[in-house]
Amino acid sequence: GSSTQSCIIVPKTKDEKQYYIFTTDDEGGSRGFQYSIVDMTLNSGLGGVTIKNQPLVTPCSEKVTAIRHCNKKDYWVITHKYGSDAYYAYKATENGVDPNPVISHTGSFIPVTYATMAGALKASPDGKRIIAMHTTIGAELSDFNNQTGIISNTTEIFNNNNSNHYGAEFSASSKMLYV
Numbered sequence: 001g002s003s004t005q006s007c008i009i010v011p012k013t014k015d016e017k018q019y020y021i022f023t024t025d026d027e028g029g030s031r032g033f034q035y036s037i038v039d040m041t042l043n044s045g046l047g048g049v050t051i052k053n054q055p056l057v058t059p060c061s062e063k064v065t066a067i068r069h070c071n072k073k074d075y076w077v078i079t080h081k082y083g084s085d086a087y088y089a090y091k092a093t094e095n096g097v098d099p100n101p102v103i104s105h106t107g108s109f110i111p112v113t114y115a116t117m118a119g120a121l122k123a124s125p126d127g128k129r130i131i132a133m134h135t136t137i138g139a140e141l142s143d144f145n146n147q148t149g150i151i152s153n154t155t156e157i158f159n160n161n162n163s164n165h166y167g168a169e170f171s172a173s174s175k176m177l178y179v
Contacts, residue, residue, distance in 0.1 A: 004062035004118050004166070010075045013094045017041050020077070020092050023053075024064050028082035028117060032058025035077075035097055057081060057088050057101070061110070063121035065130060066092075070147045076102075078151070080132060082117055085109045087142075089149035102149030107132065107140045108156070119166050126174040131157075133165045139179055 003026045012018035019038045025031035033056045042048030059082035067076045074093045081088060085108060088101040110117060119133030127146040133139050138159035142151045157179075158165075168179045 004120055005064045006062075008064045008066050008077065010066050010077065010092055012037060012092070014073060018050075020075075020097065022056075022064055022066075022077050022079075022090075024060055024062050024079060025058075026062060028059035028061065030058065032056065033060040033064070033079045033088070035092075054097070056090060056097070056099070059083070060088075061117040061121075063117075063119065063132065065121045065123045067123045067127045067130075067144060067146050070127070076144075076146060076149050078121065078123075078130065080110070080117075080121060083110065087151045089151065091149060104149075104151035106142060106151050107154035108134070108137060110134055110137065120168050122168050122170060124170040124174040124177075125172055128174065129170070129177075131168045131170070131177060131179070133168050133179065135165055137165070139165050139168065141177070 007023045017040050021036045034053045037051040038047045039050050040047040061080040063080045076089045078089045085105050087104045090101045091098040118135045123130050139157050140154050141157050142154040
């Protein structure tokens with residue numbers, strides 16, 4: 001029914017015939033953060049789901065982003081655990097999704113309410129920063145290590161309670177942030 005970022009898709013293989021689809025449930029729902037795999041060689045090129053709704057973490061916020069690993073082949077797919085200060089970074093490779101995420105406790109403890117968990121999670125194109133928008137709390141900018149998956153040095157860039165902070169985006173150069 002609702003999700004700030006309901007899914008993100010990243011290639012599973014470098015030939016881009018298979019894709020991971022990562023999904024978030026609405027409002028910290030029971031389905032949490034999951035992934036499926038689509039193989040585009042199936043069904044006469046229309047694609048087919050080969051693995052469906054594999055659970056990763058429950059409950060999660062309505063946030064998901066992806067950052068290319070420093071090896072330029074794999075991806076880090078990141079969500080924020082519902083009702084916590086924990087970010088979960090899952091490494092997605094051509095061999096699968098590592099079920100053991102890198103967990104970073106950083107930034108504000110986000111209480112369990114829909115109003116605070118809504119809002120975007122975006123990565124800078126250079127893979128060095130992420131911005132988390134928390135609707136009624138504000139925005140937090142963090143460093144991201146695209147080798148280890150660790151999120152650190154979180155800074156609250158503004159805190160205007162009940163001001164509906166929702167969307168954000170980095171410029172293509174990663175030098176500007178728009179909220």
